[in-house]
Amino acid sequence: MATPTVSVIIAAYNAMPYLTRCLExxxxxxxxxxxxEVIVVNDGSTDGTPDELERFAGLYPKLIRVFHQENSGGPSxxxxxxxxxxxGxxxxxxxxxxxxxxETLERMVAMSRENGTDIVLGKMVGVNGRGLPASMFKSTQPKTDVFHSRVxxxxxxxxLFRRELIEKNNLRFPTxxxxxEDQPFTALAYLAAKGGISVIADYDCLFCTLRDDGGNTTSRTKGSEPRLRFLPTMIDLLLENVPPGRDRDHLAHRHLTIEVQNLLAHIxxxxxxxxxxxxxRLADTIEPLWHEGxxxxxxxxxxxxxxxxxHKMLDESMELLRFERSLAKRKVSTPVLVENGRIYARYPFFRDPEHVVPDECYDVTDAIGVRHHVSRVELTGSTLHLAGHGYLHRVETRDVTTELVLRERDTxxxxxxxxxxxxxxxxxSDEDEGVYVYDNAxxxxxxxxDTAADGKPLADGLWDISLAIGAQSAVREVRIGSKRAKNLSGKPETQVVQTVKGNRAATVYTTKPFGNYTLDLGEQKHKVARHLLIDSARWSANxxxxxxxxxxxxLTAFPEGELTAVLTxxxxxSAAFTAERTPHTELFTIRVQVGRLTPGxxxxxxxxxxxxxVPLPPLPLTLEAAKWRKGGKPWYAKSIPSKGKTKSFALRVDKVDLVRAVLGRLSR
Known part of the structure; x- marks a missing residue:
């Protein structure tokens, strides 16, 4: 019997009518x-689940296997x-x-095989109001791990798990x-996934339903007691399997936020x-994970x-819980205090003399929202002009100290x-019901x-453009461009500008995928030559x-009179011929006075x-030789096939050999 690619395992308990769509x-x-292969385990269902399973097994006998057992009390x-x-x-x-x-399983298997990963997460979609984790699905990640992502x-x-990973590490669900019960299994699998983890975020892989009867396991299991049973298990798992440091802190963050908040709701x-x-009990449980850093x-x-x-402050914890719930319903964000360059949210008990809570619990300086919009980006001559607005959310624009920051990407x-x-x-006025005013942003x-480098010319490089937005002594820096006027496309605009250091290539463009502005000086990414194109060549009719x-x-612009065709x-x-530009278009014309050229x-x-x-392209082979008279004598010019693999411009100019011309006519 051939080995299946994927074994789909379904634990079913009183799952009608949802089971039908699941199996379909x-x-x-x-x-x-x-x-x-589809393996469905009926965990002692008392509704129509067993009959539906047998019906599908009859329809797909080579695909679906059904196992019946007494109810175990959970999916483990x-x-x-x-x-x-x-x-599989x-x-x-x-x-x-x-x-x-x-296409879920096809996409997941392809993702795993292409990247050699052991686990693949697919984007989940909540149905009927089901809340689901979403932060890990902001973008597709071909290969990551548990410490450098939100998985x-x-x-x-x-x-999707590679079965070898499960069996090699003896992974099973605790009963x-x-x-x-799924957390220890999944966490250990993540930690054991040495081949890496993939995330599919550009396709809706899994649709998860909030049942009308409230029959989902988590919704059926009420109270803090069951949650206080699995949380110590997870904390012990981290303490035993992840050394102290940044990696452990990254994982601890989840339990110290999500689990603690959920438990307070039950408390x-x-x-x-x-x-x-x-x-x-909760305080004692989380203590091993918490440290100052x-x-x-x-x-x-x-x-x-x-x-x-x-600090086991029950009343205060409950008041904070109520505050969070009301905050979620309000349209106005919490006011802040700006002091000595720091920003503090006025959450409950802030500087309340009856509750000694340190200011660091309210410090939102590094997380404060930074709003910006760019309305003008224009390179004129050697000067790049920018305009727009920028402000710190909830910080009134008084004592504004905003600066523009240029930072070379490599150095x-x-x-x-x-x-x-x-x-x-x-x-x-369009946010927070207009409570906060930013009238000087x-x-x-x-x-x-020529002068941006402390009075000297900027060096060649990729100069990323940011705003250091400052107000009331607080300062936050933000790259600008992702929010811009609709008429600013962000596409690269390359031009040659005259500077004190001579002609220089300058390109203003927005980065991918974030769309922030960068000034490219010296053709780091954007070459000038590819913007110079020859369309045709012909002899003048006159x-x-x-x-x-x-x-x-x-090119968006280049110095007048400096585009020439140079013949050697x-x-x-050598001889040079200056291009004539057609006003308000990209077109130019160069008139080569062949009659000025010497024989050769x-x-x-x-x-x-x-x-x-850039080399001039070869003249068309169909272009006939040109003839004229100079000094009373006949001359000609004709295209010559260039030698070598690279085809290029080659023009023979010479006097007509009258003797040879006459003999040529007589031989006809």
Whole structure:
């Protein structure tokens, strides 16, 4: 019997009518039924689940295997049974009330095989109001790990696992936990995934349903007690498997925020005497994970919440919980205090003399929202002009100190340039119900390439452009460009500008994928020569000794009179012919006075100043020889096939040999 690619394991308990759609989504997978085996374990259902399973097994006898057992009280035991029977290269755990996008398994297997990864997460979509983790699905990640991504925030097992990973590490679901039984299994799999982890964010892979009857396991299991049973398990798992340091702190962040917040919600429903004891248990449980340095990874709200929990301040914890709930419903963000360059959110108990809570629990300086918009970006001559606005969310624009920051990407050399502050009446009225006013947030700035480096010319490089937005002594820096006027496309605009150091190439463009502005000096990424193009060549209708070369330039600008065609003879002579530009277009014309050329073989190139050149292309073979008279004698010019693999311009100019011409006619 051939080994299936994927074993889909489904634990089913009273899953009707959701089970039907679940199974249909599996059999319809584009990976094909021949690549699948479906193992469904009926965990003592008392509704129509057993009959529906047998019906599907009858329809797909080679695909679906059904196992019946007494109710175990949770999904762990049936999932373990499924693992015991699985034969696939991969395993996918699917809940009986959820379903798959049609291409899910095909995409997941392809992602794993292309990148050699052991686990693949697929984007999850909540149905009927089901809340799901989303932070890990902001972008597709072909290969990452548990320490450099947000995958740990998704500890459910609804993913694709390489079965070898599971068996090699003896992974099974613990059966003694009423909820959270999937977290130890998934966490250990993440930690063991030496081949890496993939994330698919550009396709809806899994649809998870909030059941109308509230029958989802987590929603059925109430109270803080079951949560206080699995949280110590997870904390012990981290302490045993991840050494102290940044990696452990990254994973601890999840438990110190999500789990603690959820537990406080359950504690709020308990009688006061029980709630006090439960909070004390919670404080003791999280203590091994908490240390002073972990505050750097937490939001101010999380720091405050943990401080109150760790100090077993029940009343204050409940008040903060109520504050968070009301904040979620309000349209106005919490006011702040700006003091000595720091910004503090006015959360409950801030500088309350009856509650000694340190200011660091309220410090939002590094997390404060930074708003900006660019309305003008224009390179005129050697000066780049910018305009727009920028402000710190909830910080009134008083004592504004905003500066423009230029930072070279590789060397990190930076220069700070002053801006002219402009008024922005009404700015902010569309958020926070207009409570906060930002009427002096505008800026106008000029970056002069000749003087921006502390009075000296900027060096060649990629100069990233930022704003250091300052108000009331607080300063936050932000790259600008991602928010800009619709008429600013952000596409690269390359031009050649005259500077004190001569002609220089300058390109203003926005980066991918973030769309922030950068000034490219010296063709680091954007070459000038590719913007110079020859379209055609022909003999003038009015002058047989004039070759008309037409072309176009996609440069935004270049110095007038410096685009020329330069011809060089095999004897070393040269002649230059200046391009004539068609006003308000990209077109140019170069009139080569062939009659001025001396006898010889002439090659040519298109030059812009002295720094840039491109070879002139060969003249069309269909172009007949030109003839004219000079000094009473006949002359000619004709295209000569160039030698070598590279085809280029070659023009033979000479007097007509009258004797040879006569003999040629007589021989006809």
């Amino acid at each position: 989504s599996v059999v319809e997978q584009t990976i094909g039924q021949s690549a699948l 035991a049936p999932r373990n049974v499924g693992l015991g029977h699985a034969r 290269e991969y395993v996918f755990f699917l809940d009986a009330d959820d379903w798959l996008g049609t 740990y925030w998704a500890l459910n097992p609804l993913k 003694g936990l009423p909820i959270g 709020s429903r308990e009688p006061a005497d029980e709630a006090d004891k439960t909070l004390a 972990i505050n750097d990874h937490l939001s101010a709200m999380a720091r405050l919440r943990l401080y109150l929990v760790r 990190k050399v930076e220069y700070r340039l002053p801006v002219r502050h402009t008024e922005t009446p009404g700015l902010g 505008g800026f106008e700035a000029a970056i002069d390439i 002058d047989n000794s004039e070759l008309v070369i037409s072309g176009h330039s996609t 003879s095999d004897s070393g002579e 073989l002439w090659t040519g190139e298109l030059r812009l100043g002295t720094a840039w050149s």
